Amino acid sequence: MKQVTVFSQMLILLLACMLTMMTRSTHAAELLWVIPTYPASEPEKKSLIVETQFDYHLYTPHKGHNQVHLVQRKYASLDSADDSFVSRMSAISSVNYSWWLDTWQPSSKQLALQYYQQKGLDQPYWEKVWREKFVGRKIRLKQKVIYNDYIVMVYNVSNPNGKESYLDLPVVLKKESNDWLVSLDLRQSPLLRFSPWLEGIDSEKVIYE
């Protein structure tokens, strides 16, 4: 009887071991959505770290210089990033679609218009958005960021009551043929995606599984 008990215990232990091994094996296979066609070892989980450093220069407007003063088109200029930013905001706030188009860097304009066309975001759509979200609102310049050849102007469009809205927005400008024009060149840059100047962060880590 004692021998039978020992045998049963050994059998249970063996089954437990087999079950554990099967679970591990199944677990490894389950992790992968694609497997090799030819004989290969079990998958080994590894990681790789890629670190990228971005250096930029930050300016904030002095008190009294953050309110954006809109201009008529005949007084507008694209000579500096500040002037171009005012032009862009003025074009939007005066619901002037053709002026708005003229503030784009040509390559970025082409990219933007292609994308907008795919999404059905045509001229009437933008004019409606601008009337609802910009016309009659206060626009405040929050920060100016210089990064390589680009200048990022960070601004806030007020709520209808004149108070700052919760969202600060960036517009990226680049000098081309003597004009500072709106650029989408940084659209995939982590620097713009994380906009570290907003919260004053100096690092960010993302894990991709």
Add this chain to the structure above:
Amino acid sequence: MNNLAKNYLSLVMLIAISTLVLWSSTAQSIERKYNDQGEKTFTYTQEFIFHHQKYQNVILSDFITESIDINNGPDTQLVHFLSAILADDFEWWLSLWSIETQQDWTQKLAINKAQRTFHYWKGRFNKNTVAQLQDFIVLGQRVLIGVELKNSASEYYLLPFTLENNRWRIDQPFMDSLLYKKLKNNIIKS
């Protein structure tokens, strides 16, 4: 000093003064309007988790003679890639690269980028070359296959594949990324 030299000197001084005035007015304009918060640094760290499998002594021999439009996995697609080289079939070989790669090469038609790359591969792989599979790496939505091509010397290639319309295609732009270069170094050293 003759008149010509005097005029030249005046012109140089005028340009220097204008530049200085322009720079000074720009600097003053920034100073007048903004508080300088100084240089900042943002460090972006990406940790990529991947799964690595080593092939167990797999020497490729199942090459085919013409294109088959089928999804049998990325390593089978590598066999098709080598088969297209053996068959000297440029169009078939080109069709195994991603759309983005092909578009990029179309733009570089003047330098014959696609044909040059095809000839590069023909120089690396022929009927006498021993092709041994080494690594199978799953990295997000990509699979990278490591293969050793043995001619008089051995060379290691790590080809990244992505799924496009349910077909595995080689992604040349990814091979230019920092992530790819680091991963290749990491695999070679492991």
